[in-house]
Amino acid sequence: MQDLKATFGGQIRLLNRLTIIFSEASVSLALNRSSNIRSYNLIAALPTNENSFQYACQTMACDIITYNSSTIRLRTIRKFYYLAVDRNIAFELKYAPAIVSSNDRKGTITRAHRYHSYGKSKNVIISSGAKNPFQLRSPYDIANLGLIFGLSEEQSKESIRGVPNRILLSAEGRRFGKAGVVIARRSKTAEDSDDYSDTELEEDISDDESEDTDNSDMEEDNDTDEEEEEMKDVQPPKKMAKLEK
Numbered sequence: 001m002q003d004l005k006a007t008f009g010g011q012i013r014l015l016n017r018l019t020i021i022f023s024e025a026s027v028s029l030a031l032n033r034s035s036n037i038r039s040y041n042l043i044a045a046l047p048t049n050e051n052s053f054q055y056a057c058q059t060m061a062c063d064i065i066t067y068n069s070s071t072i073r074l075r076t077i078r079k080f081y082y083l084a085v086d087r088n089i090a091f092e093l094k095y096a097p098a099i100v101s102s103n104d105r106k107g108t109i110t111r112a113h114r115y116h117s118y119g120k121s122k123n124v125i126i127s128s129g130a131k132n133p134f135q136l137r138s139p140y141d142i143a144n145l146g147l148i149f150g151l152s153e154e155q156s157k158e159s160i161r162g163v164p165n166r167i168l169l170s171a172e173g174r175r176f177g178k179a180g181v182v183i184a185r186r187s188k189t190a191e192d193s194d195d196y197s198d199t200e201l202e203e204d205i206s207d208d209e210s211e212d213t214d215n216s217d218m219e220e221d222n223d224t225d226e227e228e229e230e231m232k233d234v235q236p237p238k239k240m241a242k243l244e245k
Contacts, residue, residue, distance in 0.1 A: 015041040015168075019066065023048045025055045038175050041168070044092070050075055057084035063171045064125070066092040072107035081119040088170045090163055091115055094129030095137065095145050112149035121151050125167065126159045 004014060018040040020027060031037055044064040047053040048071055056065050057080035065084060067074065084091070093112055097104035115121050126146055130136050137145070139160055146156025 017042040017044060017064075019044040019046055020062070021046045021048065021068075023052050025052070025059070028060060031061070041175075042171050043174075046071065047074070050077075053077075054080050057081065057087075057089065061174060062089060063167050063174070064090050064092050066094075067111065069097065069101075069104055069107070072104065072111055076111075076114045076118050078118040081115075085119060085123045088123070088166065090123045090125045090167045091119075093124060093126050093149055093159075095126060095142060096128045096130040096135040098145075099135060099137075109149060112151075116150040121149075121155050123163055124149075124151065124155070124159050125163050126156075 004012075016039070018037070020031070020043065022045070037043070042064060043062045044066045045056040045060055045062040046066050046068060047056050053065070053074060054077065056062060081091075093108060093115075095108070098108040099105070112121075112124075115124055126142050126149070128136055142160050143153075143156040146159055147153070151159060
């Protein structure tokens with residue numbers, strides 16, 4: 001990890017993941033007592049039977065549900081699939097084993113089509129599962145593999161971009177707690193004329209501003225003097241002499 005960070009110089013973000021292989025629900029007791037669980041960015045659950053798969057979808061605090069070569073043909077239930085989707089848990093598909101082994105290729109395609117038939121391939125992510133660098137592929141090749149796995153073109157792109165980002169955000173909320181923030185734009189008509197920004201409040205009144213105010217006062221005085229002179233020039237009309245009877 002340190003060598004990779006030194007090589008790329010902070011251009012990529014490296015995350016660590018814990019994959020838990022379990023067959024009983026009692027694994028949660030060990031996870032709750034563990035003091036190192038928060039040091040992992042992602043937690044992946046690898047259930048080995050149907051009961052543990054249902055527990056992972058319904059209750060377990062995890063981010064990804066994955067498989068291995070021995071559990072690749074594990075049965076999937078529609079009800080628990082949607083429960084996991086509602087909890088923002090992703091279902092993982094690995095392409096590297098499908099490239100290396102023909103048996104894993106058949107099992108991966110079968111599992112992918114089960115995801116499609118049970119849950120329309122919602123919250124599916126495609127990862128490598130590679131054991132050496134030669135098994136890695138580019139994002140464009142992975143998107144094309146998604147078509148073989150029963151995903152649409154849009155789902156293939158989301159499986160390597162949109163869904164992983166949502167899973168990472170959900171994992172951060174699981175680690176540090178969740179909070180809701182509402183951002184609203186204030187309309188211009190609702191602004192109060194008495195409201196000032198912080199920069200305006202911090203600004204000092206300069207001499208120029210005082211001179212401007214003095215000049216404005218002088219102009220007002222001149223205007224009043226001119227109005228008084230005009231009033232003097234205007235003579236009141238003379239009274240008409242009363243007609244003698």
